[in-house]
Amino acid sequence: MPNAVSLAPAVSALSPAPTFHAPLHTAHDDDAWWRSSVIYQVYPRSFRDLNGDGQGDLAGITAELHQLADLSVDAIWMSPFYTSPQRDGGYDVADYCDVDPMFGTLEDFDRLTARATKLGIKVIIDLVPNHCSSEHALFKAALAAEPGSPERAMFIFRDGTGPDGSNPPNNWQSHFGGSAWTRTLNDDGTPGQWYLHLFDSSQPDFNWDNPAVHAEFERILRFWLDRNVTGFRVDVAHALVKAEGLPDWHGRPDGCSTEEHPGHAAPMFGQRAIHDIYRRWRSILGEYDGDRILCAEATIDPLSRLVNWVRNDQMHQAFNFAYLHHPWDAARLREIITDSLQAFDSVGAPTTWVLSNHDVPRHATRFGEERPEVGLDRARAASLAMLALPGGVYLYQGEELGLPDHLTIPDELRQDPTFVRTGGERVGRDGCRVPLPWRADEPHYGFGSNDGGWLPQPEDWATLARDSQQADPASTLNLYRSALSLRKELGLGAGSLSWAVDADGTDTIAFLNNDVMVIFNMGQSDINVPAGSVLAASHADAGADGVLAPNRCVWLRLN
Missing domain, CATH: 3.20.20.80 (Glycosidases)
Known part of the structure; x- marks a missing residue:
């Protein structure tokens, strides 16, 4: 699908000695694995x-x-x-x-x-x-049980509205299209209650008001x-x-x-x-x-x-x-x-x-x-x-x-x-x-x-x-x-973030994490980047000769 193209001005150059805003996020020393x-x-x-x-x-x-x-x-x-x-x-x-x-x-x-x-x-x-499958044993038991039973209380069953309960209990719609309600049939073939499914009709919602x-x-x-x-x-x-x-x-x-x-x-x-x-x-x-x-x-x-x-x-x-x-x-x-x-x-x-x-x-x-x-x-x-x-x-x-x-x-x-x-x-x-x-x-x-x-x-x-x-x-x-290896070695997941002042209002994302400067050109023109050692580059030409082409990203350690 089409993506919007920014109309912000292109950056002709980032400063050879870039400056950064105050840290938006500071590094942490919590070693819980899931934090980074x-x-x-x-x-x-x-x-x-x-x-x-x-x-x-x-x-x-x-x-x-x-x-x-x-x-x-x-x-x-x-x-x-x-x-x-x-x-x-x-x-x-x-x-x-x-x-x-x-x-x-x-x-x-x-x-x-x-x-x-x-x-x-x-x-x-x-x-x-x-929700679960309509093939789950608990839902099969609910269908076989009477309205108001403990089995039905595991799910969200309701009587319908309108003549003979022929309309759904409310107007909710499924994420997958159509009504979020499906009507059941009683043992004698007559229409019964409705059950809620925010997704497919084969996915009845559980009733979380029930401690069971x-x-x-x-x-x-x-x-x-x-x-x-x-x-x-x-x-x-x-x-x-x-x-x-x-x-x-x-x-x-x-x-x-x-x-x-x-x-x-x-x-x-x-x-x-x-x-x-x-x-x-x-x-x-x-x-x-x-x-x-x-x-x-x-x-x-x-x-x-x-x-x-x-x-x-x-x-x-x-x-x-x-x-x-x-x-x-x-x-x-x-x-x-x-x-x-x-x-x-x-x-x-x-x-x-x-x-x-x-x-x-x-x-x-x-x-x-x-x-x-x-x-x-x-x-x-x-x-x-x-x-x-x-x-x-x-x-x-x-x-x-x-x-x-x-x-x-x-x-x-x-x-x-x-x-x-x-x-x-x-x-x-x-x-x-x-x-x-x-x-x-x-x-x-x-x-x-x-x-x-x-x-x-x-x-x-x-x-x-x-x-x-x-x-x-x-x-x-x-x-x-x-x-990914460098991310771990350099501790970037536990690191910091400070935005580069030069990139404000431009088509370039540029920030500092610890001592690594990241420059991501989302515009339509080449940009000049500060001098530094290239640590990682999205393409072989990214950052070469101090130039970053459109649709390129580079990690630098500044000189």
Whole structure:
């Protein structure tokens, strides 16, 4: 999709002896690993298929963990691998305490965590507490039970409105399109109550007003903590509790603010009682040895509200969606970084930075304005700039290869429920979930040995395969390897940030972290940069002869 181009004036030169504003963020000496962590997201179905059935599996992840250790990551975060009918990529969970046979067994999971431990990699898993699959035993029991029963009280069932209850209980809309309510059928075939699902109709929402739901998820937490997971990324962490009475909502289905409907008023998101849930979960994690963490996926704006999820008695991290969605605009990016550091510092929490995940187009595509070569240049520069920021970083599998989205998946092969529920009006997220390319000369680029993966790969990915890039010093993979190693060596995750005075109001992002100056040219003209030793460069020509071309980033140690 097109990205805005800043109209700010281009910088002809940064001062040979640059000056900096007072520190926006100061270095910390807290050695908690999650304050400056690099966490790599694994989407299991698309990572590596070891048994040849077209689906990635836990054994495939285990087999390639050494590749991630080579990237100097601190942890992996695994998207759901639980028992699931896969109506929503595993976020429709049928059993929270078992592995779907598609991915392997609990013993495979134990082998994965043991291997990760030997390599110095922590394992974080996805937890989906807002909703489950309609195939979950608890929901099946609820459907079989009478209205008002304890079984139904685990979920949000309501009588309909209008004649014969034929209209939904309220006007809420699903994130995936259409109503957020589905009507049940009684045993005699007559219409029954309605149940709430903020996502697909196969994903009924739990009723977090019920203490039994709290007890069930505390059991689930302990099950995985006992299997030595380091923590949980909590899916739609802001959605569990709904406002009393379930009032109508005329804003966006995802609760993000509009001029007429501010997000804080959304009745299905951000309710105060949610914070008590996470205080309890944090105390449970504290009963276990090691520094175990919670990370919130909470689409909350503004940032001053989001930080309520990461106060020191609740979650450790929260995804920074403002940063994830930043446009190609230096002024806006500088504002987001400033606001993020100030907001998270105000509660003593680390900021997180992320450019891609399984729910959005990859940044090599997003920044490309439909020009792949521009997208890759910008992605490399943006990634290098992000890796120099203080705080935690999340990487999405394949971004270290510079992968774009697969934009031409045939309609009949698409699997995202968003595509189905909107009649193809919204293309969905399949394009960023395509199986990874491992080896250029093997079928399916080494993802697996069968006739094809669960989603097709583009035909021109041979040069992006991991083995091709390992042999190329200028590859995106080797850029990530060197930058991540330097980030750790130089302590940038625990570092500081001061903006360069010369870059104010320009198309250039320039800041100092500890003694490293980072310069990121988001404009359309070359700029001159101060003299210094090049520590890392997004491209071979970045910073050469004191010049930084557009869509380039460089780390310097000033002379």
